[in-house]
Amino acid sequence: MIIDIAEEKLVVISDLHIGNPIYSCKRVLTSFIQQAMDEGFSVCLNGDGLDVVQSSFQKMAGEIPEVFGQFRQLRDRGLRGYYVIGNHDIILEHLLADWDFLILTPFLNLTSGGYRIRIEHSHLYDPAFAGHPHLYHLLTKMAGWVLDNWPGAFALWTEFERRRFNPGAGEPRLRGEPAAISQAAREILRRGFDWVIFGHTHHAGVVSMPESGHYLNTGSWLVRPTFARIVSGKVDLCEFQQIGGGKYCTITDAPVITGG
Amino acid sequence: MFIIQQGEVAIIATINGVEKEIETRRRGEFFGEMALLESLPRSATAVARGDTRLLVIQCGGFLQKLRRDPTFAFEMLQRLSSRFRKVHQQLMTMMEERDRETPERQCAGMLIEFRGDDAP
Structure with a gap:
């Protein structure tokens, strides 16, 4: 299993939840991957790319061929597509392992421009998932039913998390995330990493840690199309913007979204 | 450690x-x-x-x-597995070399014995 990789140009996206009842990212995602290919970036899908827990299989089947066809093109152009397993797609691991255009992995230790970067989904550090995995799975499934019938519940849930997990002044963590997530990032940074990139929580942002290193969360495309762009070890949190009615797309620098 | x-x-x-x-x-x-x-x-x-x-x-x-930091255990196991694989390969190579050398040494020994001296 490949966990140690070297890439000078890589973009990291997470939590697309393809098949989810509330959002279709096919159009913007295909534009994004096309642009990444044109600019010579490899692409890492950092967990929960597909959603089998809350999915409509009909919807998932409608979106998969086009999106993953592009990952095949990525490989044909000599670039690489990495798929880090998350908690919503772990059931599909056997299926994904057979898709030879994707490099399937539990996490990645990336070397870029001499910097060491950890890329991981981070569900293992979520106290709710780690402490009560069966209950977590059940509640997530039930939430899928709620979202199917009342899509507005997602925005309410996101706002609830932001209010519930509100870091104190100077506390190095992202708003909306349990403290355990940034603590896990610090624990990994102590092992000689410069950056830790997580997904899972859907709250995009960057935090500089007191000792050294940075923690970045790529957020979720259910909220907005944010991603991490890595060029020779330089890491930026960006937002994908479509220009000209989706005809012309560009990977632009968005203002860095900071924690808190 | x-x-x-x-x-x-x-x-x-x-x-x-x-x-x-x-x-x-x-x-x-x-x-x-x-x-x-x-x-x-x-x-x-x-x-x-x-x-x-x-x-x-x-x-x-x-x-x-x-x-x-459970991924540390994964990394450790992977590194240890990699080192074990290297040692195993070295051992296999050594055994193969030993097996290859045996008939040659046997032939050389037989030649020396046949000539009845230690001349090269």
Whole structure:
């Protein structure tokens, strides 16, 4: 299993939840991957790319061929597509392992421009998932039913998390995330990493840690199309913007979204 | 055991009475795990090359580390598996060489015996 990789140009996206009842990212995602290919970036899908827990299989089947066809093109152009397993797609691991255009992995230790970067989904550090995995799975499934019938519940849930997990002044963590997530990032940074990139929580942002290193969360495309762009070890949190009615797309620098 | 946070470390072993550098460990890599896992004396010497910062892990802290950072266990197993594979390959190569050499040595011995002297 490949966990140690070297890439000078890589973009990291997470939590697309393809098949989810509330959002279709096919159009913007295909534009994004096309642009990444044109600019010579490899692409890492950092967990929960597909959603089998809350999915409509009909919807998932409608979106998969086009999106993953592009990952095949990525490989044909000599670039690489990495798929880090998350908690919503772990059931599909056997299926994904057979898709030879994707490099399937539990996490990645990336070397870029001499910097060491950890890329991981981070569900293992979520106290709710780690402490009560069966209950977590059940509640997530039930939430899928709620979202199917009342899509507005997602925005309410996101706002609830932001209010519930509100870091104190100077506390190095992202708003909306349990403290355990940034603590896990610090624990990994102590092992000689410069950056830790997580997904899972859907709250995009960057935090500089007191000792050294940075923690970045790529957020979720259910909220907005944010991603991490890595060029020779330089890491930026960006937002994908479509220009000209989706005809012309560009990977632009968005203002860095900071924690808190 | 030790995890290298910054810098690099040379691993030195005494082979036939001579100290030899057998490997260099770099940032993010670890050493001293055999002594920790098996409670045995260290089998090699580690020498820092320049400014080096290490994270020191004792046996109690090791379990805590694995709980807080489970991917570290995965990385450790992968590195140990890789080292085991290398040693296994070296062993196989040595056995193959020994098997190849045996008939040649036998032939050479037979020739020397046939000529009745030690001339080349």
